[in-house]
Amino acid sequence: MGRPMATRLLNAGYSLICYDPNAESCATMQAAGATIASSAQEAAAAAPVALLSLPTPDVVRAVICGDAGLLGAEGAAIIVDLSTTGPQVAKEIAAVAAEQGRTLVDCPISGGAEGARNGTLALMLAGPEAAVTPLVPALEHLGNVFRVGDSAGQGQTMKVLNNLMSTAALAITSETMVLGAKSGLDPDSMIAVFNAGSGRNTATTDKFPKHVLTRAFDFGMSIALSAKDARLCLEEADRMGVPMPVGTAVRQMLMLTRDHLGPDADMTEILRVVEQWAKVEVHRKPASQEAAQ
Amino acid sequence: MGRPMATRLLNAGYSLICYDPNAESCATMQAAGATIASSAQEAAAAAPVALLSLPTPDVVRAVICGDAGLLGAEGAAIIVDLSTTGPQVAKEIAAVAAEQGRTLVDCPISGGAEGARNGTLALMLAGPEAAVTPLVPALEHLGNVFRVGDSAGQGQTMKVLNNLMSTAALAITSETMVLGAKSGLDPDSMIAVFNAGSGRNTATTDKFPKHVLTRAFDFGMSIALSAKDARLCLEEADRMGVPMPVGTAVRQMLMLTRDHLGPDADMTEILRVVEQWAKVEVHRKPASQEAAQ
Amino acid sequence: MGRPMATRLLNAGYSLICYDPNAESCATMQAAGATIASSAQEAAAAAPVALLSLPTPDVVRAVICGDAGLLGAEGAAIIVDLSTTGPQVAKEIAAVAAEQGRTLVDCPISGGAEGARNGTLALMLAGPEAAVTPLVPALEHLGNVFRVGDSAGQGQTMKVLNNLMSTAALAITSETMVLGAKSGLDPDSMIAVFNAGSGRNTATTDKFPKHVLTRAFDFGMSIALSAKDARLCLEEADRMGVPMPVGTAVRQMLMLTRDHLGPDADMTEILRVVEQWAKVEVHRKPASQEAAQ
Amino acid sequence: MGRPMATRLLNAGYSLICYDPNAESCATMQAAGATIASSAQEAAAAAPVALLSLPTPDVVRAVICGDAGLLGAEGAAIIVDLSTTGPQVAKEIAAVAAEQGRTLVDCPISGGAEGARNGTLALMLAGPEAAVTPLVPALEHLGNVFRVGDSAGQGQTMKVLNNLMSTAALAITSETMVLGAKSGLDPDSMIAVFNAGSGRNTATTDKFPKHVLTRAFDFGMSIALSAKDARLCLEEADRMGVPMPVGTAVRQMLMLTRDHLGPDADMTEILRVVEQWAKVEVHRKPASQEAAQ
Ligand SMILES: NC(=O)C1=CN([C@@H]2O[C@H](COP(=O)(O)OP(=O)(O)OC[C@H]3O[C@@H](n4cnc5c(N)ncnc54)[C@H](OP(=O)(O)O)[C@@H]3O)[C@@H](O)[C@H]2O)C=CC1
Numbered sequence A, B, C, D: 001m002g003r004p005m006a007t008r009l010l011n012a013g014y015s016l017i018c019y020d021p022n023a024e025s026c027a028t029m030q031a032a033g034a035t036i037a038s039s040a041q042e043a044a045a046a047a048p049v050a051l052l053s054l055p056t057p058d059v060v061r062a063v064i065c066g067d068a069g070l071l072g073a074e075g076a077a078i079i080v081d082l083s084t085t086g087p088q089v090a091k092e093i094a095a096v097a098a099e100q101g102r103t104l105v106d107c108p109i110s111g112g113a114e115g116a117r118n119g120t121l122a123l124m125l126a127g128p129e130a131a132v133t134p135l136v137p138a139l140e141h142l143g144n145v146f147r148v149g150d151s152a153g154q155g156q157t158m159k160v161l162n163n164l165m166s167t168a169a170l171a172i173t174s175e176t177m178v179l180g181a182k183s184g185l186d187p188d189s190m191i192a193v194f195n196a197g198s199g200r201n202t203a204t205t206d207k208f209p210k211h212v213l214t215r216a217f218d219f220g221m222s223i224a225l226s227a228k229d230a231r232l233c234l235e236e237a238d239r240m241g242v243p244m245p246v247g248t249a250v251r252q253m254l255m256l257t258r259d260h261l262g263p264d265a266d267m268t269e270i271l272r273v274v275e276q277w278a279k280v281e282v283h284r285k286p287a288s289q290e291a292a293q
């Protein structure tokens, strides 16, 4: 995700000092006009703001707080983390940074590689007003910027909440589509009715027509990853003292699907678990298949 | 609902024979151009198709199968029930009608009184092809016609499934909004993020902005009614052998809200139950309130 | 169930007039000392109290309220229904009986055929004090009599509540045994720990050692029947306005097991559903199996 | 818990070297015949086996792995942890100990202060055969020893599973007692029926008669603690890939009670949450209260 975002910033006229352990990535960025540093720390030393997009909480922790981490550099008074790490990790790192007079800004993104390339990401920005306001013009080259709160971790909370909403839609739609199919309803008509009325959600407008009714189950996010995001969200709910009965049921369906079909199953395969229970499959009518072609 | 639908049909050029126990309703329809019968049976006797829009399953049963019911008349070979009665009642009445050589067509509607007036209802039509096809042109004056299946009861199933989807959206959105608010997220920003991404559903696009964040809780459907629709849906799931873990959790939230706040609470008041558990309320920031005015 | 109970009453010195549509049953009862009537109505005509043990609500309704039912006879001022019918049916029949000046007493039983033979049933007796008190000495020949309330239907409620408790124990024990087994714990040790402490229930003391860890799954009650009892209980909870989140989850596990393994599976096979999800089976260690032999 | 257990071992003739940061505790143990060390490390240095009973995972970690921890001493080849820490912490510490050639044996207990004094605890012992077998005679002075598995953490798993069983019983009993009470059933009769039949569990035999129907809610374990144990159990289920639908509902009731009544509420106050939802309280009939006195 980092490369396309950095490219957009360069194209918008910002000057960047980049670092990636992968030499190829560095070469690409250099060709695109970036200065290349020999370490994350070196990059941070020479810039007022550091932007990070890293795979896991452990890597984020290492790159910021580790032995050769950003906090050892003089520059980078503001560190913007674009990775998904969960609210607890963001709060923890923000506290460490604050002890050293630095500000962590929390800005997880959604919208995928395509969104990163096209500048159509959703960015969930959280951090103190003074730190955050000057960042907005740059971040708007990456997508829609939503200022969701004023302390680190709130962007992460927003992100796991959004993902829970998304998987809730997928789970309830799977259940209703299986009951409908077993009752002899036409799947395409069901989707049409939902989309025309109060049943509409992103599973009915998007995932079912494109990735589920086709039986391709190729949305592209793994069930393990969605179960993990749900876990992060429900753990936060536990800590915050917010009961989520429906969210809990959604998380359970995700875990159950992961345990039953394996971690690499597509998240849309929730449908297949309900189908197995109900001993029926949701298939388009031949006519609809033709019409859809 | 019956009056505005009948009016639209008259305006479209159809000739109607109407009956309603309420004399005032009859007078209105007469003024609009309808012939008035002195009973439902008399109305049915003179017409090839009977259209019904009645409050409860018991009334529908009485008007069709009762002592002075439609089945006692010669006409009305096709009976179109536009009421919401649940799949079991529709199947049961269809079977009784079939014994007398009559066809029940099942066509529950959604879209409210406004939809009925404006011809923007969603109509979930189910019944044998031969009976249903000739009805479509007339029904299209009432709204969007979705042919969801070919036997009576399937329209009802479609309707309770759609309503379960709608209340699922409301429940999960209530849970995530409360966790967000307790985490200090700005409610309007949360809704904006959901609507820009995969969290979008009809609670985020419609009910929360208009009826919940305003704290008016005035969507207009009672929690008792939505709990009843969820019950009809989950009972059908039980009969059909389709487990619905998330649907079950949704139904539970509806029942719990009904038991806790009373049957007349607005269905959007689910939020208030989660707020009470979490001891926090979801309030717009003053600035957002101004901006929204 | 009726035959062994009637036999115990005869042996205790009561005189009975019996009827059963099955001639063989009548012959057996005659041999045991009963007078045989040619119909239920005839039997009721000549006795102050009628006792019924019938398979389904519909049969109970027919035998009491039907064309040739007990209410048509002069005798049987008090009707004791020992069948399991659910609280709503009992209340409904009691109301019909009351209109005719008769009292329905509600007395479902538990303890199986063996309990019926040995006089060790549990009898859940509900009805007005005046009607119920004189019955107790006779009923005590059948087992333990518990007076649970003073109006018809309360015995039924007691019975479905007890069964929900029993299946809840079975479901949670299945879940913990599977997690234990997958964690490498010894199943017999687990049961021993539960039984020595606060984890003890009738699944750990009885069903698991005798019917589940043996892999025989031969407790003898079908999953369809236990799912139906849970449905009766949860429907009553819905009507009474009592949320039951854990009871709802138990019912869901029962339905899911029924839908997945078929209605005739033994109720103890809930374990097998959890095993399939978790891809592990709960097996005794060889040594424990020997020790247990 | 440590003091009464150590006292029993001294009384049984074992020689102990004790350490506790609280000087008073040390004095008591000295009076009882123990040698007192000036630190945990010093105590461990002079003994082949170390026994620990400490409040939280963090303290256990510090005392074993910390700067002045047991692993720094020469003795204590075998470390027996009697604390409740959860399976993950036990596995983690066992791994650290193993790197230093030491064996962690996992032996959480249940039965409370009274059990510790009377030697009637349940001890859930897990660890390699060779380390564990020689410990059994000593541990049997403390209560019933159950060898549940052969690697560290399994004792903890056993303990959180047992506690989940216990709270499941409490939750379902709360739900059924409220529905029974709202249906007019006599609470004492209900408990009697449950205890005579398949509904029996440790809430019906113990907690309800002694701590709940008295309205004292004085069982003595906080809802926060039981919610934490349930969390540990469900997190282990998530890691191990074992879906627990009923366990999940139980955990949810515990969290909800904690969030609603506060963390210090007695775990038996789950009943009060269900009562509030249902707007009814479970009270003994006056006669039963007298009879019970
Ligand atoms: N992919 C997606 O669709 C979305 C991703 N996200 C989030 O964005 C973040 C980045 O995702 P994505 O780009 O897919 O992740 P990648 O796995 O591609 O990792 C991003 C970059 O981090 C580099 N990196 C790894 N370890 C270190 C280290 N120790 N020091 C410095 N750099 C390191 C990687 O180098 P190398 O290539 O050498 O490993 C890689 O170039 C994640 O937090 C993800 O959750 C959010 C929304 C959508």
Ligand SMILES: NC(=O)C1=CN([C@@H]2O[C@H](COP(=O)(O)OP(=O)(O)OC[C@H]3O[C@@H](n4cnc5c(N)ncnc54)[C@H](OP(=O)(O)O)[C@@H]3O)[C@@H](O)[C@H]2O)C=CC1
Pocket: B001, B002, B019, B020, B021, B022, B025, B040, B053, B054, B055, B056, B059, B062, B063, B082, B083, B084, B085, B109, B110, B111, B112, B113
């Ligand atoms: N209202 C809404 O927003 C929606 C309603 N529906 C469904 O549409 C159906 C009709 O709803 P609605 O119009 O609100 O209901 P109403 O309660 O207004 O009843 C409809 C009409 O039926 C008449 N009626 C009552 N009993 C009898 C009888 N025994 N014989 C003949 N006519 C009788 C009523 O007369 P009288 O006025 O004298 O009682 C009334 O005019 C219901 O099934 C409802 O669930 C579906 C979607 C939305």
Ligand SMILES: NC(=O)C1=CN([C@@H]2O[C@H](COP(=O)(O)OP(=O)(O)OC[C@H]3O[C@@H](n4cnc5c(N)ncnc54)[C@H](OP(=O)(O)O)[C@@H]3O)[C@@H](O)[C@H]2O)C=CC1
Pocket: C001, C002, C019, C020, C021, C022, C025, C040, C053, C054, C055, C056, C059, C062, C063, C082, C083, C084, C085, C109, C110, C111, C112, C113
């Ligand atoms: N079996 C068990 O372990 C337990 C059963 N119960 C309850 O006890 C009740 C009786 O159970 P069970 O004895 O197993 O049931 P059965 O199916 O054996 O039925 C009992 C008797 O009723 C007779 N019967 C059926 N229809 C009629 C009718 N229309 N008029 C008169 N008699 C009729 C049957 O005759 P025929 O043989 O000709 O059909 C049979 O002899 C049920 O409600 C059950 O739920 C409760 C606890 C345990």
